[in-house]
Amino acid sequence: MIHSQPQALPLGDSAITIKFGSERSPELLRRIHGIARSLVDARVPNVDDVVAAYLALTVFYDPLEVSYQQMAARLLAFCEQAADLTAPRVRSRNHVIPVRYNGIDLDSVAKATGLEPEEVVARHVSRSYSVDLLGFVPGWAYLSELDPSLQIPRRPQPRPRVAAGSVAIASAQTGIYPLDTPGGWHILGTTDTVMFDPARDQPSLFTAGDTVRFEAIE
Amino acid sequence: MITIDKAPPYLTVQDAGRKKSRSAGVPPGGAMDSFALCVANALVGNAPDMAVLEWALGGGSIRFERDCVFALAGANALAALSGSDVAPCTTTYARAGEILSVQKIVDGRFLYVACNGGFDVPLLLGSRSTYLPGRFGGARGQTLKTGDSLVLGAAVSAAPAAGFHCAPDLMPRYDGGILHVTRGTHYEMFDDASRRTFAESSYRISTASDRTGYKLEGPAIANSLGTLPSEAGCPGTIQVPADGAPICLMADAPTVGGYPKIAVVSEADLPILAQRRPGDSIRFELITIEQSQRALKRRASDLNAVIHSANRAPRD
Numbered sequence: 322m323i324h325s326q327p328q329a330l331p332l333g334d335s336a337i338t339i340k341f342g343s344e345r346s347p348e349l350l351r352r353i354h355g356i357a358r359s360l361v362d363a364r365v366p367n368v369d370d371v372v373a374a375y376l377a378l379t380v381f382y383d384p385l386e387v388s389y390q391q392m393a394a395r396l397l398a399f400c401e402q403a404a405d406l407t408a409p410r411v412r413s414r415n416h417v418i419p420v421r422y423n424g425i426d427l428d429s430v431a432k433a434t435g436l437e438p439e440e441v442v443a444r445h446v447s448r449s450y451s452v453d454l455l456g457f458v459p460g461w462a463y464l465s466e467l468d469p470s471l472q473i474p475r476r477p478q479p480r481p482r483v484a485a486g487s488v489a490i491a492s493a494q495t496g497i498y499p500l501d502t503p504g505g506w507h508i509l510g511t512t513d514t515v516m517f518d519p520a521r522d523q524p525s526l527f528t529a530g531d532t533v534r535f536e537a538i539e
Numbered sequence: 540m541i542t543i544d545k546a547p548p549y550l551t552v553q554d555a556g557r558k559k560s561r562s563a564g565v566p567p568g569g570a571m572d573s574f575a576l577c578v579a580n581a582l583v584g585n586a587p588d589m590a591v592l593e594w595a596l597g598g599g600s601i602r603f604e605r606d607c608v609f610a611l612a613g614a615n616a617l618a619a620l621s622g623s624d625v626a627p628c629t630t631t632y633a634r635a636g637e638i639l640s641v642q643k644i645v646d647g648r649f650l651y652v653a654c655n656g657g658f659d660v661p662l663l664l665g666s667r668s669t670y671l672p673g674r675f676g677g678a679r680g681q682t683l684k685t686g687d688s689l690v691l692g693a694a695v696s697a698a699p700a701a702g703f704h705c706a707p708d709l710m711p712r713y714d715g716g717i718l719h720v721t722r723g724t725h726y727e728m729f730d731d732a733s734r735r736t737f738a739e740s741s742y743r744i745s746t747a748s749d750r751t752g753y754k755l756e757g758p759a760i761a762n763s764l765g766t767l768p769s770e771a772g773c774p775g776t777i778q779v780p781a782d783g784a785p786i787c788l789m790a791d792a793p794t795v796g797g798y799p800k801i802a803v804v805s806e807a808d809l810p811i812l813a814q815r816r817p818g819d820s821i822r823f824e825l826i827t828i829e830q831s832q833r834a835l836k837r838r839a840s841d842l843n844a845v846i847h848s849a850n851r852a853p854r855d
Contacts, residue, residue, distance in 0.1 A: 330724045331828040333773050333803035334835050338724045345768050357562075370561045372771035374795060377724075379771035381561060384806075385839055389828045454769055455564040456795030459673050462564075463769075499564075500673050517563070519663040519675045525563035 327400045329393040334384045337393055339400060340377045350453060353378050354413070354530035356403045365399055367392060373529045374454055413530045415449075418497065419538045420488050424508035426476075430490070433473050442537055444468040445509060450495060452531040460499030460517025460525040464533055467493050479505030486511045488535065499525070510537075540604040541654065544638055546685040547599030551669035552658050552677035555588035560664045561794045567774060568668045568676070568790050571649045571750060571813035574711055575613030577842050579653035581849040582610035582630045582705065584698035587842070589657035590667040592683075594650040600640035601652070603633040607691065608655040608698035614647030614814060628710070630703040630852075647713055647814040656692040672751065672791060699852035705845045711810055711838070718808045720823045721831045723777065723800035725764065733761045733779075737801055738825060742785070746817040750791040753812065755821075759783025766797040775804035775812075777823075787812065807834040 325342055332338045342349050357373035360380065370381040382392050422442045431438040450464035457463075467490055475491035480503065483489070487498040489506035498504055499517035516526050527533065543550065555576065556569020570576035570593055577587035592601075595614075603609075611618060611627050618625040618641045625631055625639065633639065644650055660667045660677055669677025678687060726734070742757035755777075762779045772778065776788040778798035787804060788796075790813075802823060804812055815821060826834075 331721055331803075332724050332771065332800070333721065333775050334806040334828070334832050336771065336773050338770065340724075361562075370559050372561050372794060374770035375768035377770045381558070381773075384832045384835055389832060454795060455562065456769065456771075457564065457793050459560075459563060459565040459670075502672070519565070519673070520661075523563070524560060524565065524664060529562070 327397060329397055331389050331393075332379055334389075336379050336381045337389065337396060338377050338379045339396060342376055345375045347451070350375055350451075351530070356400055358530060359403055360396075360399060363399070365395065367395075372456075413532060414528070416527065416531060416533045418488070418512050418514050418533060418535050420510040420512045420535050421539070422510040422537050424487065424489070424510045426489075426507040427509050430471070430473065430507050430509065434470055436470065441471065441509065444471055445490070445495070446535045446537055448534075450533045452527045452529050452533060453494070455525060455527065455529055458500055458502050459519070460527075462496060462516075462525070462527040462529075462533075464495045465493055467495055473507065475505040476507060479503050483508065484511070485516070486513060488512055540691060541607070541689050542602045542604060543683050543685055543687045544600040544602045544640075546683055546687070547594055547641065548596035549594070550599065550683040551593050551671070552590050552660050552683075552689070553593040553668045554590040554657075554666055556668050556790065557664045557666045561771065564794050565664060565673075566670070566791050566794055568670050569666065570651065570668075571790055572613045572651065572810040574810040574838065574842065575649070575651045578628060578705060578710070578845055579610050579612035579651040580657075581846045582612070582628065582699065582703065583608045583653045583655040584694065584696045584849070585653060585655065585657055586695060587846065589653070589692070590660065591654075591657070592652040594641065594652060595644070595648055598641045598643045600638050602638045603635060604688070605635045605691070607633045609633060609639065610653050612651045612653070614650040615645045616650050617642040617645060626704065628704050630699045630701055632701045632855075646816075648816050649813060654691055655698045656694040659690040659692045670791060697854045699849050700855045703849065703852045705848060709841045709845050711807075713811055713814045715808075715811055716820060717822050717824050718812055719805040719826045719831060719834065720777065720802035721805065721826060721828050723802045724770070725767065725799040726801055728764055728799060729779075729801055730761070730763070733801075736760050737785070738823060741820050741822050744815050744817050744819050744821070748817060750789055752789050752792050753787045753815070755785045755787065760785060760801065762799060764799045767799055769795045769797045772796050772800060773803065775806065775809050776800050777802045777804065789813065805831040805834055807831070807838040
């Protein structure tokens with residue numbers, strides 16, 4: 322049910338999670354991204370931060386300024402209004418990320434998928450991906466959806482350190498490590514694009530709802 | 540300036556954290572015991588959210604390179620300034636060259652050292668807090684090591700006279716073994732038996748606990764939900780992985796996750812949980828969101844009373 326009635330629930334004293342459905346779908350995710358962006362654009366009072374996710378969005382607020390009941394009513398009213406818009410005006414951006422496809426897992430991915438390494442690269446660059454969700458570490462974006470022939474489970478043992486800029490795949494998703502972190506995804510290549518910089522006003526290059534393409538470079 | 544004379548195993552710069560960057564995947568971070576942060580700052584004449592030192596896991600010492608007003612709050616520690624005991628939650632004056640040494644932390648987990656003027660480290664995303672997993676914030680995103688120096692900020696206002704201390708009855712009771720919680724966003728999806736286990740059992744803080752989360756040991760909470768599509772969590776969220784051993788997310792926890800969320804610790808009680816050590820036992824008591832937000836308001840008004848009494852205290 323894509324247009325089921327949104328339900329508000331407290332997430333502790335300073336956040337409200339609004340659930341929009343129980344089944345993941347690209348349509349539901351787009352609707353949630355649209356509402357999340359319009360909440361930010363409309364400067365709804367007391368909205369400090371909005372985290373959009375697959376089935377729900379979560380709004381953070383200051384409970385010393387406004388109560389849960391007041392804030393929940395305000396947000397549900399906003400969602401109802403937003404549902405009336407046939408096409409929410411979403412100012413999503415399109416990114417092109419240059420990648421050197423020289424990753425340490427390229428050969429093992431080729432073996433696991435039964436494809437030549439060049440074909441793995443060709444299929445990785447063939448699609449436009451949507452930024453589903455940000456999280457896990459600052460600036461990490463879950464991008465979907467990967468070509469079905471490239472979908473393999475994550476590595477059984479995560480590596481203790483994966484370098485920032487590593488472009489990787491696991492299951493139906495792809496992503497770019499924004500920081501040096503532990504990680505269990507298969508690394509296809511590297512990019513010099515800075516995904517996350519805490520000194521920038523907008524620290525993360527991607528925002529939920531953006532689209533991303535990869536481009537192979539030497 | 541201050542210099543780390545002998546670094547404790549854990550020492551970082553923290554303030555009230557980053558409240559508005561979760562959409563970019565940045566955890567709020569900040570002081571694990573937000574109440575102690577505010578009290579320590581009030582005692583030295585700082586704004587409540589200024590940067591302080593967060594100290595844990597053992598003793599160490601710091602040297603004041605100039606005259607400085609400081610105060611300790613949070614965990615109880617055996618501390619001395621040039622050989623004289625330093626009382627907790629008390630405005631204390633150090634002379635240039637004096638050494639504050641902490642022999643050990645006696646109870647609680649995180650000790651806070653506030654200095655008049657705070658610490659002059661770069662402001663990133665509205666905060667000076669150290670975020671260790673991302674290696675940014677505070678002093679180069681790392682724990683402070685022996686020999687490191689930190690520049691003190693310019694004093695924003697005069698500190699109370701030496702010996703000022705806040706009324707003990709305004710401080711949270713860190714020894715309370717019961718933590719209030721509200722229902723988590725997946726509470727309704729757990730079955731009756733799981734909810735009863737959670738509400739009626741006693742849990743021990745595991746040694747696997749740090750600024751990202753406290754793992755809890757005790758009766759397993761049956762989780763037939765597996766992993767759900769990721770959504771936002773917050774510090775205090777108690778999530779239940781497949782093995783049934785709950786984890787309470789803390790300040791540096793990732794902003795989103797897929798484990799079902801059974802409950803969320805009331806913000807008023809989060810400092811109490813933060814100060815529990817591995818091995819300590821806790822229980823949970825469910826309250827409504829209205830009760831929880833009222834408790835938070837009482838906590839805020841206690842804190843305001845501390846700030847007002849510090850503001851009205853005589854100056855030297």
